[in-house]
Amino acid sequence: METSCSKTRNPFTGAEANAVGVKVEGVSKTYAGTEVLSNISFDVLPGEIFVLMGPSGSGKSVLLRQIAGLELPTLGTIRVDGQDPSLEETRDRVRLALVFQAGALFNSLSVYDNLALYPREHRSGTEASIKERVMHALRILSVEDAVSKFPSELSGGMKKRVSIARALVMEPQLLLYDEPTSELDPVMSATISEIIATLKNEYSVTSIVVTHDRSLALTIANRVGILMEGKLITLGTAKELAATKDPALVDFLYPKIDIQNPRFKKLENQKTP
Numbered sequence: 349m350e351t352s353c354s355k356t357r358n359p360f361t362g363a364e365a366n367a368v369g370v371k372v373e374g375v376s377k378t379y380a381g382t383e384v385l386s387n388i389s390f391d392v393l394p395g396e397i398f399v400l401m402g403p404s405g406s407g408k409s410v411l412l413r414q415i416a417g418l419e420l421p422t423l424g425t426i427r428v429d430g431q432d433p434s435l436e437e438t439r440d441r442v443r444l445a446l447v448f449q450a451g452a453l454f455n456s457l458s459v460y461d462n463l464a465l466y467p468r469e470h471r472s473g474t475e476a477s478i479k480e481r482v483m484h485a486l487r488i489l490s491v492e493d494a495v496s497k498f499p500s501e502l503s504g505g506m507k508k509r510v511s512i513a514r515a516l517v518m519e520p521q522l523l524l525y526d527e528p529t530s531e532l533d534p535v536m537s538a539t540i541s542e543i544i545a546t547l548k549n550e551y552s553v554t555s556i557v558v559t560h561d562r563s564l565a566l567t568i569a570n571r572v573g574i575l576m577e578g579k580l581i582t583l584g585t586a587k588e589l590a591a592t593k594d595p596a597l598v599d600f601l602y603p604k605i606d607i608q609n610p611r612f613k614k615l616e617n618q619k620t621p
């Protein structure tokens with residue numbers, strides 16, 4: 349039976365109306381015979397901030413691409429507001445934006461044209477109103493000086509901010525962030541956390557945030573899911589996660605540097621006098 353994500357009041361945020369939910373059911377993904385996602389199921393409630401964490405290579409970006417409808421799962425179903433996100437009609441109806449891990453700006457377009465692309469293509473507003481939206485988004489991310497530059501002229505952190513600004517210009521109902529704070533300094537990381545929280549609180553935007561940033565996760569998440577080797581090994585509130593005693597989770601969340609580790613000893617021995 350098709351379960352639609354109804355627009356009920358979100359028990360965590362109280363959000364309603366505009367917000368959309370996401371349902372991931374029994375999703376597996378296999379590339380050339382290798383399974384990288386294994387039977388993943390979870391719901392993201394309308395207006396919720398859902399954080400996905402996990403070691404490098406655990407399948408976070410792959411899962412985000414399936415939710416964005418850019419790839420199809422090998423098995424299982426994904427629904428955004430009750431509809432298949434890979435269908436054009438869903439993408440026309442639900443404003444969904446993905447902030448890619450590596451930015452994914454168009455190199456041949458200026459920052460301004462990168463941001464104006466979506467509203468121009470969707471004929472949403474006059475050029476003057478598009479300009480206002482573009483400049484507003486760039487200002488929020490303190491990157492308005494880059495407006496006339498091309499992506500190749502930007503630092504990694506600036507590219508990241510410009511790609512978040514591009515997502516904001518789309519006025520999304522569902523925002524998918526892949527590592528939004530990597531390559532950013534602590535002040536800018538805090539700004540990004542504020543933006544994600546503000547979009548939730550003021551505009552009922554549903555967010556799925558993939559991150560390695562534990563403090564970002566534990567600060568803004570309503571719930572956190574942890575992926576390891578393609579499996580969703582735990583799902584709970586940020587508070588539950590912070591209090592976990594599960595040794596595998598503790599090791600992942602609070603890694604210790606063991607200077608007695610033979611790897612460090614080896615480095616020590618290589619030191620030149």
Ligand SMILES: Nc1ncnc2c1ncn2[C@@H]1O[C@H](COP(=O)(O)OP(=O)(O)OP(=O)(O)O)[C@@H](O)[C@H]1O
Nearest residue numbers: 379380384402403404405406407408409410411449
């Ligand atoms: N298009 C693809 N074709 C084949 N294998 C892929 C493809 N995309 C991802 N993979 C593999 O799927 C696994 C999960 O990759 P993914 O990019 O989702 O990891 P991740 O959890 O996002 O890691 P990181 O934290 O380093 O970004 C990896 O083993 C990767 O090599």
Ligand SMILES: [Mg+2]
Nearest residue numbers: 408409449526
């Ligand atoms: Mg990734």
